[in-house]
Amino acid sequence: MKIGFHTDAFNSAYWSFEKCLEWAKKNEVHYIECGLLDGVSWIHGLGYQPHVALYEDPALLRRKMDKYGVRFSQVDAAYPLSQEDGPLRGVPYVMKSIAWAAQIGCPCVDTTDGLHAPEGIKDKDAMAMMKRSYQQILKVAEAHQVVVNIEPHGYFTTNPDMMAEMQAFSDSPYLRMNMDTGNTYIAGQDPAQFLKKFIKRVSHVHVKDVSESLAKAVRGGMTGIAVSHCSLGEGVNAGNIKQCLGLLRDAGYSGVLSMECEGASGPMIEKSLAWLRGTLKDLGIAEAK
Numbered sequence: 001m002k003i004g005f006h007t008d009a010f011n012s013a014y015w016s017f018e019k020c021l022e023w024a025k026k027n028e029v030h031y032i033e034c035g036l037l038d039g040v041s042w043i044h045g046l047g048y049q050p051h052v053a054l055y056e057d058p059a060l061l062r063r064k065m066d067k068y069g070v071r072f073s074q075v076d077a078a079y080p081l082s083q084e085d086g087p088l089r090g091v092p093y094v095m096k097s098i099a100w101a102a103q104i105g106c107p108c109v110d111t112t113d114g115l116h117a118p119e120g121i122k123d124k125d126a127m128a129m130m131k132r133s134y135q136q137i138l139k140v141a142e143a144h145q146v147v148v149n150i151e152p153h154g155y156f157t158t159n160p161d162m163m164a165e166m167q168a169f170s171d172s173p174y175l176r177m178n179m180d181t182g183n184t185y186i187a188g189q190d191p192a193q194f195l196k197k198f199i200k201r202v203s204h205v206h207v208k209d210v211s212e213s214l215a216k217a218v219r220g221g222m223t224g225i226a227v228s229h230c231s232l233g234e235g236v237n238a239g240n241i242k243q244c245l246g247l248l249r250d251a252g253y254s255g256v257l258s259m260e261c262e263g264a265s266g267p268m269i270e271k272s273l274a275w276l277r278g279t280l281k282d283l284g285i286a287e288a289k
Contacts (some may be wrong), residue, residue: 001248002256002288003276004031004073006206007050008227009263014048021068023266027273030289031073032065033110033258036097054096058104072106073256074149074178074204080114081133082126082156091133094148095140102144108204109146110178111137113154115223127156131169141174147203149178152194153224158187160197167201177201181244182208182228182260185237188220192243199251205244207276208260209235228261231268233275242279249285 007020015023017034024032035051043049052061052075065071077097079090090111097109111134118126134148141148156162167177179202184191195202210219211230215237228235245257259276263269280287 001245001254001280001285002031002073003029003259003273003280004033004256005029005259005269005273006076006227007032007034009259009261009269010050010265011227013263013265014043015050015265016047017050017052018064020050021065021070023263024070025068027270028289029273030070031256031258032070033072033074033076033256035076035078036100038093038096054100058100062104072101072104073258074108074110075101075106076110078110078112078151078153080154081111081130082113082154083118084121087129087133091136094137098137098140098144098146098148101146107147108149108176108178109141110149110151110204112151112224113156115154117155123156123162127162127165130156130166134166134170134175138170138172138175142172145174147174147176149176149204151178151183151206152180152187152189153183155223158183158189158223160189160194163198167198176203178204178206179244180206180208180224180260181237181241182206182210183224185210185240186215186219186225187223191237191240192247195244195247199247199253202248202253202255204255205248205253205257206260207232207241207257208237209233209241209272210237212236231261231275232259232272233279234271242283245279245283245285249283254288
């Protein structure tokens with residue numbers, strides 16, 4: 001399996017994307033994931049945000065990334081498609097992200113639903129709306145041969161029955177799932193059981209622990225967390241992560257394990273990296289470069 005990280009780890013440090021590339025090279029991590037920005041942001045333009053804008057030329061950025069020995073495992077276009085404005089704002093955003101990802105050689109684009117049920121819309125109607133949105137999105141994904149992942153992160157997608165319905169509505173090989181160990185846990189699910197149900201659909205994995213205090217406060221009452229504020233292995237989800245890694249090993253998964261945790265300007269995510277590398281070794285899983 002390959003190890004990567006989401007640049008969300010350095011949101012609080014106000015790092016630029018290139019500084020994240022420097023960290024990756026220093027720590028011999030060759031896969032990176034970031035959010036895509038559709039438009040101009042002052043904080044991004046000033047170099048204080050570790051994500052990438054769609055106006056940045058993908059060929060030039062790839063040339064820069066090659067110098068650091070880093071490539072994209074996935075780009076994040078997770079506008080909540082279940083919300084009322086999902087078809088208006090989310091669908092074109094995801095479509096543009098797919099075309100951009102294809103140009104830079106990124107294999108996957110991450111998508112999801114909203115954290116809460118959309119106000120004034122029945123569940124069945126919101127599900128039907130999402131399916132129509134994904135039908136449009138998949139036409140572009142198939143044309144560019146880029147996988148569209150649905151991440152368990154919101155009201156619908158952390159419900160295994162609803163996720164199963166979303167995964168089953170299309171037979172496109174470009175509709176897959178991004179497993180998230182932290183979101184499934186915080187939503188009150190058993191991450192290993194959730195993964196078992198969808199393991200044949202998984203093309204990318206977010207590895208996220210959960211602090212004991214956060215779990216006590218909100219588990220079962222939230223459907224996702226942006227980033228974990230504890231290192232991998234130091235939270236109450238560590239045992240579940242190990243189970244998930246074992247399941248992925250046994251299923252022959254050879255994709256990326258993308259760490260999602262607070263970086264604290266480096267030290268915290270470095271602890272996570274050490275734990276993940278040690279755990280892979282204990283489980284007999286080779287780290288691919």
